[in-house]
Amino acid sequence: MLRKLLIWGAAAVLICAPSAFAQTATDTDSKSFAVTGNVPALCSGGTLTGEGGTFDLGVLVDTTTGFLRTDLSAPARVLGGAFCSARSTITVNATRLAAVNYTAVPPAGFSRQVDYTATASGWTPTAASFATAAASNPAASQTRDNAFTGDIAVSVSDFATTGGTALRPVADTAYRGLVTVTLSAVQ
């Protein structure tokens, strides 16, 4: 229906045009057309490079003592080609490593959780970091004032048994935590 109306409208313009043209004919004429568009503020978290997106720490405990290993580490993960087309904020959040199967309250001397610090660097001059043991994490969000594209390195460190170093992690075939990195455009 709409298409038919448009076609009739065009025909009417053609019929009327000759008389108008005859009245104002000059050597030169010009018309200006505004071409407009907009680019919304968008962000992309980039692509994970390397060995996938999991920090696999392996064995948590020193098998000669049962205490948390002091040499726990995992290679940093890189979010390659991340970008934001406007001013942006990077926020890192993390949840404690927790025993998946052992869900009961552990007995005295044991813990079923492990704290750590997650850090996202490369996006802002000051890396965003989140410590799962901290009551608040003001450094978890960092703002960049201009559009940017680049790599974000995400790392985990500073592991500690939740509740204190005198506690031992309970045995469990699976401990799991989650690091979340969020890029948000700021209008």
Next chain:
Amino acid sequence: MRRGPALAALSGIAALAMPAHAQLAPTARKALPVTANAPQVCVMDRVRLDGGALVNFIGLDGDTLQIEQLTDSATLAARPASADLSVAAVCNFPHRIRLESQNNGLWPTDGRATSASRGFATALPYSARIDWGGTGASFVADAKVRRLTEARFSVDSPVAGDLRLRIAIEPGASNGGVAAPVLAGVYGDTLRIFLEPR
């Protein structure tokens, strides 16, 4: 004639553009799991005397607990003896304790045949009590037959702390009647403590 192809081309661009646009938003989020595992571990330190509670024992020499005077010099019956020991230990999972007596009592260490010594004790029974993680259990090596014997106790949760062991020989302990005189010899047994999966 031109309008048809031009419209088709535009609609084609729109179709390509939609999926790409759908991946972008003002906010992008990436989640990275952190994984690990904690294997089952049981660890025991060396045995130590618990508060010096020794009765008729000389002391602990390495892993050997030596009785000071096994028999009464007048009656030749066994004298009472006891020792309180402890071991720093940990098991980070529900487990069991296994106490294993190699001889089922104190028997002559030279392994000689003593069954013909009528009226004499040829082996000495003893008891062992263990306290661990709120579990208390007793074990008796009754010395009736020389053989390996054991007892098992379940512990329903991880435990870390001191495992306490009390070894006791009753006065007059004997496999040949109460307060029977003990045949001369060197007597011994090996008591092993295991913390292991159930």
